[in-house]
Every structure is written in structure tokens, then in C-alpha cells.
Amino acid sequence: MRWSDMDAYGHINNVNLVRMMEEARIASFGVPGGTGKPGNAPAVDLFSSVPDGTQTLVVEHRIRYVRPLDYRNVPADVDVWVSAVKPASFDMSYEFRDPFGGELCVKATTTLAFFSAAESRVLRIPADRREALGEFLGDPVFR
Template identity: 80%
Template sequence: MTVEVPMRWADMDAYGHINNVNLVRMMEEARIAAFGVPGGTGRPGAEPAVDLFTSVPADTQTLVVEHRVRYVRPLDYRNVPAPIDVWVSAVKAASFDLSYTFRDPVDGHECVRATTTLAFYSTAAERLLRIPAERRAALREFLGDPLFS
């Protein structure tokens, strides 16, 4: 699915590009817009397109394990939101990947390809959790779906 994430003036570096640190922030905003606010982290606003995070048990956190970012070309600051395609790209026993493609909002060129690996963590047991079968099935429902690629 495609979500639009605002580019802020402060996101820009000295070259007029969106700074790499701010691209990771934009990944987070795209992830939340697409899949919901992680449970226990505040109050959700707008309904996400697909709720993968809000409905986790109260003692479960959704943690970022790793980010991988490939810069294809600079994403220039524009005074309009950047379209970001975000989708489930892998589902494993205890983690899953979300992938992103950033496009320039004016000319449509691909600028950034990225992936975030996430895992569920039990605060009560103090350990990573295997993804329950029903949540794995929900994640796989969007794996390879043309709407999410």
C-alpha cells in the first residue's frame, strides 16, 4: 500500500536532500500509518489501513530489530508529502520484515529502498516471542499481495 509522509523543512540537510536519519523517521511514520500504533504506546488516532500492531496483548511490545536502507538517489526536500510504498516482505518464526520504497513526490523516481525487521517482546517473560499462528497468518495475508508491492 502507499502512504504519504510529510517532509519537514528540518528534515533537509545542507544539500537540500532529506537527511538519512530523517528517512528512518519517515519509515516509522509510514509503518504506523499503514499498520497501526503499537499496542501500549499511546492512543491510536486514525485507523490504519491494516491493524497488525494495535491488537497485541498488553504485555507485548513491538520492537525494531534492524533497519536496512539503500539510497538509490537523493530524496530532495519538497513541500509536499513523500509517497512511500510499504508491505510485508518476510515472515519468520519470531520476526517479520516490512519493506519500503520512497518515491520523489514530483517526478516519481525511486529514491530509497529499505527494510525493517520487527519482533514481538514479552515484558512479563523478558524475552522475544514466537509469532502466534494467527498473527503469522495475518502477516502472510499481505506477503506478496500486489496491493502491497
């Protein structure tokens, strides 16, 4: 958590929480193909090997604030996992916990889809990618 993530009440601001979701997703599953430069290897690389011209896009975020996530001068505890795989989209879920007491503070889900830039349309998830995503369905697998 960064000092600038805090709002006037001492909680992590809702906009910054979406950024933290992105950081947790990329740290766990890798950067989308064709973006940035190589950095630290993710725990599992599900995104960087998509075909050229394919983008991994956010379709929707859903966030439930269970209790305030107070600013601490340490990283938040975040669990990340694949919670659903559908024909043309998949969900990543997150649980943010207070790093000192371990209390659940935020439950969130991001729906993502693969998108063809050339055809300007959402793509069905290929069988091999669906299988790779399916390996991480269920309970939190990354922290």
C-alpha cells in the same frame, strides 16, 4: 516532508528517513499495542491487538539510497508492505519515490519482533498473527 527533514545538501537527512519509515509503517499497520492514544485508523491494524505485556520492537533497519530524496514541500510517495514472515520476526519493506518525477530514491526494510516485557525475551509469532501478516506479503500494498 518537513523543512527540518532536509540536510545541508537539500536532501532528506538519513536520520529523518528512519522517522519517515516509522510514520509510514504506523499509518499503514497501526500503533503498537499499549502505546499512545487512539488516533486515525490505519489502513490495516496489525499491531494494536497484541496481548498485554507484548511489545512490537524494531530489531534492525536496512536502507539503500538509490538516489537523493530531495526536499519537496509535499509528502513523499512511500509504498509499504510485509516482505518476510519468519518464526520470531517479520520484515516490512518500503520504497520512497520522488513525489514529482516518481523516481525510486530509497529502498528500505525494517525487521520487527514481538517481545515479552515480563519474560524479557523475543516471542515466536502466533499462528493467527503470522496469517494476518501473510496477507500482506509481496508487492507494495499501501501508499
